[in-house]
Amino acid sequence: MKSERVPLAQSSIAAAFVLGGLVLLVSLAAHAQTDPLPSWNDGAAKKAIATFVQQTTTQGSPQFVPPAERVATFDQDGTLWVEHPIYSQVVYCLDRVPALVKAKPELASVEPFKTVMTGNREAIAKLPMKDLEKILAATLTGMSVEEFRSEVATWLAEAKDPRWKRPYTDLTYQPMQEVLKYLRDNGYKTYIVTGGGQDFVRVYAEATYGVPPEQVVGTAGGTKFGYAKDGKPFLTKEPKLLLNDDKAGKPEGIHLMIGRRPYAAFGNSNGDREMLEYTKAGDGARLAMILLHDDAKREYAYGPAKGLPNSKVGTFTQSLYDEAMRQGWIVISMKDDWKRIFAFEQ
């Protein structure tokens, strides 16, 4: 009996070891498969997202939110994709000027179109806001909504960001794409709430972020209903501002277009302050997150919060940072919290 026992015990131990190893491997594989945020480093930011989802979607949790009420809002420029050195939509408007001048040659000798046509970047960058507004109005209004959609789609297919030499729609942040998907997989409706043009963002939001046109809230102008010569009705984009979807305009736009207070909101600048305040002021578990661009090497670094360089595009002041700390918003450090920035980095 003794001589048999030892091998048996040994083989049991061996079997247990093999099984244990298998269990460990299977469990690791399951974990790797199911980590919904693989581009996030472990830390407070990643944990806050996971905790929020668990609290609000677990039946019986005191913070449970019924599926119909699960709304999450995301700023776009600087939160979902690159906004430096300048918003992509402004590049679009400047790029459209030659076609505009071709269609209306009288503009060639009129400012600010004359300066834009020189291609002198330094001179263009110095154009006063009033001139920039003229360019926006001329390139974003006056055409049918279908013409506009087609012009934007053509530009998106051809234009490339000068630093990464890639289409602008490649410059979305992979960690935020994971958050969008993770929230949708848990019954959240994900909305974009952007200071950018609603019609502009709608052209690519579905393909780029999985966000359909009806879930894009942005700065919106009026349209005018009319009839073509053949009697077909169409809508023309008018130079009449209906919603300036920035700062206080963000919660106002959320009320207008969604009619529910978000449970989670994501931003990156002082333009998102009121949206984050409004979100966090609701009952139950509310998640407010704000992205700090502190990674000059992999993307850009700007604030001026935390001593980062000042920036007119995507300003994130120290007072906003202090409010975030006070109100329990989670600051995401691009440098520390994100394993990678873009999907194309491997």
Place this chain on the structure above:
Amino acid sequence: MKSERVPLAQSSIAAAFVLGGLVLLVSLAAHAQTDPLPSWNDGAAKKAIATFVQQTTTQGSPQFVPPAERVATFDQDGTLWVEHPIYSQVVYCLDRVPALVKAKPELASVEPFKTVMTGNREAIAKLPMKDLEKILAATLTGMSVEEFRSEVATWLAEAKDPRWKRPYTDLTYQPMQEVLKYLRDNGYKTYIVTGGGQDFVRVYAEATYGVPPEQVVGTAGGTKFGYAKDGKPFLTKEPKLLLNDDKAGKPEGIHLMIGRRPYAAFGNSNGDREMLEYTKAGDGARLAMILLHDDAKREYAYGPAKGLPNSKVGTFTQSLYDEAMRQGWIVISMKDDWKRIFAFEQ
């Protein structure tokens, strides 16, 4: 052999008869169970709805519409619920005047509030539009969005339509409820697109029609973001019109709030003309339906199309009727197409 054949043949026939009967019964039962529009009489209107759904949702159909693009829009007053003798929202505003005067006693001696406080229906009905607008502004703006929601909810729970002695939310048309559900069951997003107040309709649309707040497009005023004394942010309803969601404002509102052209649209008056034109002008199968109130006995009869009595509320002119015929819109006759009007009729 012969003596056996006859009974065999007979029993086969009998078996076939029984089986056939069973098949027939099962098929009738299945039909009864699955008729998605049981309150509709068989006819062109019912058939048009079924054909549209089949064409746009059958994989491989030349008119197939991908689920994400399935949008159907419904006018509310007179299309989904009773609008006569006057829009329910106007009744709400008049009913709110006593509470308003109680809060601001100085209004008691000021017109038009003075007249409303007399309760003299005839005098109230004669108030000019300018006075009615004063009452709407005073009862629909100036409070927080939460206060407004709560005031409307309280009224809805208490107020009763004088003819049917039932809450207004009982006065929805059962056949249209079936269309809403039938379209949703086939992957359509159903939107309300109403000249009524967006915030007003949102209070009950989810419980009453299964239409969530973010799918209610209506006449919308601006809100103003601000802070309470305790620092909590809130939105105040402002007397500033952003969207007059009637006539040309309906396709304009659809573009603003949805960003997609509907595949199906339902209306009942000249206020819906542009929405129906815009819908029908799209490619592929598009369904435009317009309800004619020609049932004085079970509901109301008004036009003046088809020689029906004229009406300021829900005007349906002969020229609109002629356009419907010309453009291939389907006119629904309340009298002929609907087996019953309300769910509470049995």
